[in-house]
Amino acid sequence: MNKIICKNYDEMSNIAADMVISQVRQKPDSVLGLATGSTPIGMYKKLIQMYKAGQADFSQVKTFNLDEYYKIDKDNPQSYNYYMHENFFKHVNINPQNIHIPNGSAENAEEECSNYDKMIEQSGGIDLQVLGIGVNGHIGFNEPATELNSKTHLTRLSIDTIRANARFFDSIDQVPTQAITVGMATILKAKKIILLISGKNKAEIMGKILNGKITTNIPASLLQLHPDTTIIVDEEAAYKLVS
Template identity: 40%
Template sequence: MEIFVVPTPAATGSVAAGILAAVVRSKPDAVLGLATGGSPLPVYRALAEHSVDMGAVRGFALDEYVGLPAGHPESYAEVVRREVTERLGLDPARVSVPDGGAPDPQQAAADYDAAISRAGGIDIQILGIGHNGHIAFNEPGSALDSRTRVENLAERTREANARYFASPADVPTQCITQGLGTIMEARHLLLVVNGADKAGVLAAALQGPVTTDCPASVLQRHPHVTVVADEAAASKLLPGSGGVNVRVADTAVGV
C-alpha cells in the first residue's frame, strides 16, 4: 500500500486524476469503478483537464439509492451523468449504475455483480471512506467477502448525506451497493480522502485491525492500493506502521 499526502483537498483531486489518466493512457478501454461523494467528485473535475481520450472507457458506479424516482437529482445515476459521463466525455451506453428503481432490487443487485464480471472486472476502483469506515455503502458489520446487494443505510450515513437533500427525512433508507468482496476483485484500488474529520477512521482503516467494525480495513488485504489524502486526513497515520509507505506528493503523480 502506498499513500500520497498532499497539502489540500484540491491537490488530492489533481493527484488522483493523474493516476487515472495514466491508467487510461496505458489501456484506453479501461474499466473504471466510479465513486461519488465529497472526496471523489473533485477527481473527475481534475481529470477533465487532462488530454486523454475517454471514449472507449467503461464505468461501473459503486452504489445507488433504492426508491428514488428516475431522474431525481441526488440519485447516483444523475450524479454520475452530470459529474462523470458528461464531464469526461464517456459513452453513456458504457456507464452502468445499479438500478435502485427495479421492482426486485435484490435481483438487480445480483445482475449488476454479474455485469461487472462479464466486463472483465474493474481495472481501477475509485473509493471514498465514510465516517463509520464504510466504503461504497458497506456499513459496519458487512461481511468482508460480501457481494453486490441491498443494504440498509446506517443513521450516521443518512445524517452525513442529508446535506444533499431538502430534508433529512428525504434521505433513502436503503441502497444497492457493491460488496466488499466485489470491490476487492478490482485490480487497483484508489482511495481519496480529505479532511480532519476523516483522520481517525483513515488511520483505523489502514493501520488498525482488519475487522467488520471498520469495513474499509479490508483494503489492507488488497495487493494494489493507492491512497491520496490531504494533510488533515493523514494527520493520524503513523509512517511505516503496518507496511504503509507514506509519501509527500505533488500534483504530477501518476502510478
C-alpha cells in the same frame, strides 16, 4: 497499502485524476469503478479539464458505479445517476452504453444486484476502482457489521451515513434508508484501488485503517488485504497518522 499525503484537497484531486488518466492511457478500454460523494468531485473536475485539453479519451472506457440509493428515480437530483452525469459523464466523450449504475428504482432489487455482478464479470472485472470513505469506515454502502455481504446487495444505511448524507437533502427525513451497493469481494477483486480521504472529520478513521486491525466493523480496513491499494489523503485527514 501505499499512501500519498497531499498538501490539500486540490493536490489530492489532481494526483487521483493523473492516476485515472494513466490507467486509461495504458489500457484505452479500461473498466473503471467509480464513486460519488463530495470527495471525488475535484478529481472529476480535473478529468474534465484534461479531456477538454485533449489529454484524455474516454471513448472506449467502461464504468461501473459503486452504489445507488433505493428507491430513487435516476433523474432525481439526489440520485447518484444524476450526480455522475452532472459531475462527469456529460462533459466527456464516454459512450452512454458503457455507463453502468445500479438501478435505484428496480422493482426486483435482488435481480438487479445479481445482474450487476454479472455485467462486471462479463466486462472482465474492474481495472481501477476509485473509493471514498465514510466517517464510520464504510466504502460504497458496505456499512460496519459483524458480517459483510461479498456480492452486490441491497443494504440498510446506518444512522451515521444517513446523517452524513443529510447535507445533500432538504431534510434528514428525505434521505433514503436503503441502497444498492457493490460488495466487498468485487471491490477487492479490482486490479488497482485508489482510496481518497479528505478533511479533519476523516482523520480518526484514517488512523484506524492504517494502524488498526482488519475488521468488518471498519469495512475499509479490508483494503489492507489488497495487493495494489493507494491511499491519497490530504494533510487535514492525515494529521493523526502514526508514522
